[in-house]
Amino acid sequence: MxxxxxxxxxxxxxxxxxxxxxxRIKELKEAGVPVVGTYCTFTPWELVNAVGGVAVSLCSTSDKPISAAEKHLPRNLCPLIKSSYGFALTDTCPYFHFCDIVIGETTCDGKKKMYELLNELRPTHVMQLPQDPKHEMSRELWKHEIIKLKKVLEERFGVEIxxxxxxxxxxxxxxxxxxxxxxxxxxxxxxxxxxxxxxxxxxxxxxxxxxxxxxxxxxxxxxxxxxxxxxxxxxxxxxSSHRILITGCPMGKSLEKVVDAIENSESPSLVVGFENCGNIKGFCRKVREDIDPIDALTEKYLSIPCSVMSPNDERISLIREYVKKYKADAVVDVILQACHTYNVESYNIRRFLAEEGVPYIAVETDYSQGDVGQLATRFGAFTEML
Amino acid sequence: MxxxxxxxxxxxxxxxxxxxxxxRIKELKEAGVPVVGTYCTFTPWELVNAVGGVAVSLCSTSDKPISAAEKHLPRNLCPLIKSSYGFALTDTCPYFHFCDIVIGETTCDGKKKMYELLNELRPTHVMQLPQDPKHEMSRELWKHEIIKLKKVLEERFGVEIxxxxxxxxxxxxxxxxxxxxxxxxxxxxxxxxxxxxxxxxxxxxxxxxxxxxxxxxxxxxxxxxxxxxxxxxxxxxxxSSHRILITGCPMGKSLEKVVDAIENSESPSLVVGFENCGNIKGFCRKVREDIDPIDALTEKYLSIPCSVMSPNDERISLIREYVKKYKADAVVDVILQACHTYNVESYNIRRFLAEEGVPYIAVETDYSQGDVGQLATRFGAFTEML
The missing domain is CATH 1.20.1270 (Substrate Binding Domain Of Dnak; Chain:A; Domain 2)
Incomplete structure (x- = not known):
């Protein structure tokens, strides 16, 4: 070979x-393994693992259940949130089906309010996420929330962590x-x-x-x-491809259309990295092993530069670092419709990259395939200029 | 007479x-009175007054400056936020023009992120607002923020509170x-x-x-x-008018169209109360005078049942109370476009009022006059059924 x-x-x-x-999740569930549903990179994976459970990323990246979700949620809401809730409501996500408890966080407005409804479908524990990682009380609050989650998991599953x-x-x-x-x-x-x-x-x-x-x-x-x-x-x-770094909202199955549109451009282009949660944003930092584990988790998860943080300078640092490291020729900001935090923040990213002389384009999209042609046109024009 | x-x-x-x-603000400013700009009912008015200043509600209720704001902010964002920023950017709000400092809060995603940009136009101090008023750390955090604001004002204006x-x-x-x-x-x-x-x-x-x-x-x-x-x-x-209680997003000049549409219905109707911030929501509770003033402010401002709170059961209690007190025949929920928290919460309000047998309608609108005809039609049909 x-x-x-x-x-x-x-x-x-x-x-x-x-x-x-x-x-596999069905087998694990049947074997008595705790199944903990998560939606966000902010959920401390390690606590779920330490309680003997598996943390599963609940379905949130298909537009199929969105129409069902829109019976309870507004249409003008991020597709990820509507998809998450729709999957739960229609019981069409195997991971949700088998999960014992959901862990959410007060990240963005839409998720925070959606969790209130989700809690009626499955017990949902919401962690209070600080909004400014550098604020003098944020570490204390987040540590409190991590200890609280530890207790919630211990009590729910009868296992000491x-x-x-x-x-x-x-x-x-x-x-x-x-x-x-x-x-x-x-x-x-x-x-x-x-x-x-x-x-x-x-x-x-x-x-x-x-x-x-x-x-x-x-x-x-x-x-x-x-x-x-x-x-x-x-x-x-x-x-000879133009090297593209993607940033912005979480990228799921339905957003492969963006990658396709970039990589099928006439001017050869390739996505070389994702500064998104679930990718570099979530994985670039280790949890420290040389300090108290709760403190280490507090530090790590509070440092994730999601746009819900304000100010969120660390995201700019991360983009700078990976543009350089991956020799990116351009940055594509993928923003889910009605995601206010990434959408507002794109103005800062645009200004920063203009100063650095790095070409930048922001696209707002949803999970439908309706804009595939438009994406092709936009990325065609964009990559041609690189 | x-x-x-x-x-x-x-x-x-x-x-x-x-x-x-x-x-009047110009005169006060010229007389050396500190002018403190605010956008939200969460700003502790008393601290501004105690520093010898005036708290001014900054312009945020006209669609005029929105197109200017959209050069930096996304189109799909709450008109109140775009209007606020647009007024500041175009320097067309006399209150903003004369204010020395702006006090903001991490209420909703849009405001929180907009304040990052506003800070480039005028010093903007953002208070970290807890998201769950009943959470065991919320009071401590909010008290910390109130004490911090006190110091910020004292230092900015050289006056001890x-x-x-x-x-x-x-x-x-x-x-x-x-x-x-x-x-x-x-x-x-x-x-x-x-x-x-x-x-x-x-x-x-x-x-x-x-x-x-x-x-x-x-x-x-x-x-x-x-x-x-x-x-x-x-x-x-x-x-003989049908008595309407309005709830939802802040009501400003541009939303008089909603009141007009209700009160000009063929079936006589009258708005008898507003369960909104700036009205009942902000004013229904006194600040306690029998305890430490900082504690009293902490308690009062944390109890405002804005939809950014999660869960926000107190809003339901307040609506229940005022439907009864004002003998409202129906509730109208006025939701600004892309306001995710009020928009998602409307599902809960709808269910609660259905249980109570109180007719309810939610309208999503913006600051344009484009939907005046549509509002008239909807409220015409709604009030006819009362």
Whole structure:
């Protein structure tokens, strides 16, 4: 098997594993494993793992259940929120179906208010997320919320989360983080080896497979194959491509249309990285292993530069860092319709990138396929100018 | 002068005083009085008064500056936020023009993020507002923010806010609160004496006049005239009117169209009260005078049942109370476009009122006059069914 064939094979295997996620969750549930539903990168994964449970990302990226959700929620609301609620309402998300409890956070207005309704469908514990990570009381509040979640999980599942368990979970999560970043950072190779949807697939693989050590090994195997292919002078993608860094709202299945529109531009273009939660934004920082585990979780999760934070300068730092590191030629800001925080923040990102001389485009989109043609036109024009 | 003529005359006088607000602010500014801009009912008015300043409600209710704002802000954002920012950007709000500092709060996503940009135009101090008033840390956080604001104002204006000053300001504000509620509560008379726009005018009068004792006296004079007219068997409004309680987003000048649409229905209808901030929601509770003033402010301002709070059960209690008290036949929920919190919460309000058997309609609108015909049609159909 050639290096390239090996990469292809591993990616295919990952894709199969992601498709198999619902079956695996059913098995875990039947085996008595606590299933904890999450929507956001802010949920401390390690606490769920330390209670012996699996944290599952609840379905939120398809437009199918949106019309059902709109019976209770306004139309003019972020599709991710409507999709999340719609899946729950119609019981069409296997992960929601099997989850014992949902953990939410007071991130954005829409999610915060949607959780009130979701709580009628499944017990929903909402963590109070501070809005300014640098405020003098934010750390105390967030630490309080992390300790509170620990108690909620312990009581719900009748399991004590000892420091030892928590430290082990932190180590495990850090190994996933390291594997994810090692993979994302293959974008530092002079020759592009994977495309945008493949990056999304690997992120999904780490989300929707639950034998974590195996998953970490698989991602590392993929990275090894990529490095070997590169060492052998091979190339899987067009080396002349414009290199695009994506930022903005969470990218799910329905937003592959954006990646397609970019990568199918006449002027060859490739998505080389995602500064989004679930990707670099969520994974770029390890949880410290040299301090009290609760303090370490507090620090890590409070540092995620989501646009709900105000001010959110760290996002600009992160974009700066990864534009440089991944040699991005341009930044594409993907904003879900009616996501006020990312939408307002795009003005700051635009100004910052203009100062840096990095081309930037913001697109507002939803989960429908209605704007596929428009996206193609816009990205066609944008990449042609690069 | 008849009782009715007296009421008319006082209302005309109030209208004139509101129009004169900008001139008065200019005079105050020139006299060296600190001018503090606010956008929200959550700003502790008493602290501004205690520092010797005037708290001015910054312009936010006209669609004129919205197109200018949309150069920096997304189109799909609440008109109140775009209007606020647009007025500041185009320097067309006299209150903004003369204000030394703006006080904002992390209420909704749009405002929170807009304040980041506003801070480039005028120093903007943002208070971290807790999202759940009943959460065990909310009081501590909000008290911290109130003490912090006190320091910010003291430092900015070089004036110490003593407990004595603060207690006096609380007394003054409570006298305004009492006058406002005494006026609103004339809706408990069996005969309606004022209409919706007149209620809005009195609220504006208390906002945009700055000789507070005089304003309180004037409002009380109006109430006396109303009570006298009632005692004399007089009636200023159609007694057969359907009585409407308005709830929802802040009501400003541009939303008089909603009141007009209701009150011009073929089936006679009258707005008898506003469960909105700047009206009942902001004024229904006094600040306690029998405890530490900072604690009293903390308690009062944290209890405002804005939809940004989650859960926000107190709003339902307030609506229940005032539907009963003002004998409302129906509730109209006025939601500004893209205001996610009020928009999502309307589902709860609708269910609650359905249980209570109170007719309810929610309208989503903006500051344009484009939907005036549509509003007339909808309210025509709605009031006909009452």
């Amino acid at each position: 050639s290096n390239i064939e090996k990469i292809d094979a591993i990616l295919e295997e990952m894709s199969e594993a992601v498709r198999n996620g619902p079956v 000892t420091d030892e368990k928590l430290r082990k979970s932190i180590e495990l999560r850090n190994s996933m983080q390291a594997a994810a970043m090692r993979f994302y950072d293959t974008a530092t190779l002079p020759v592009p080896m994977v495309g945008g949807k493949e990056i999304m697939l690997v992120s999904d693989f780490l989300k929707f497979t639950f034998d974590y050590e195996k998953s970490v090994a698989k991602v590392n195997e993929l990275v090894d194959a990529i490095l070997e292919a590169y060492a052998n002078g091979l190339c899987r993608k067009d080396i | 008849s009782n009715i003529e007296k009421i008319d005359a006082i209302l005309e006088e109030m209208s004139e005083a509101v129009r004169n607000g900008p001139v 003593t407990d004595e000053k603060l207690r006096k300001s609380i007394e003054l504000r409570n006298s305004m609160q009492a006058a406002a509620m005494r006026f609103y509560d004339t809706a408990t008379l069996p005969v309606p004496m004022v209409g919706g726009k007149e209620i809005m005018l009195v609220s504006d009068f208390l906002k945009f006049t700055f000789d507070y004792e005089k304003s309180v006296a004037k409002v009380n004079e109006l109430v006396d005239a109303i009570l006298e007219a009632y005692a004399n068997g007089l009636c200023r409004k159609d007694i």
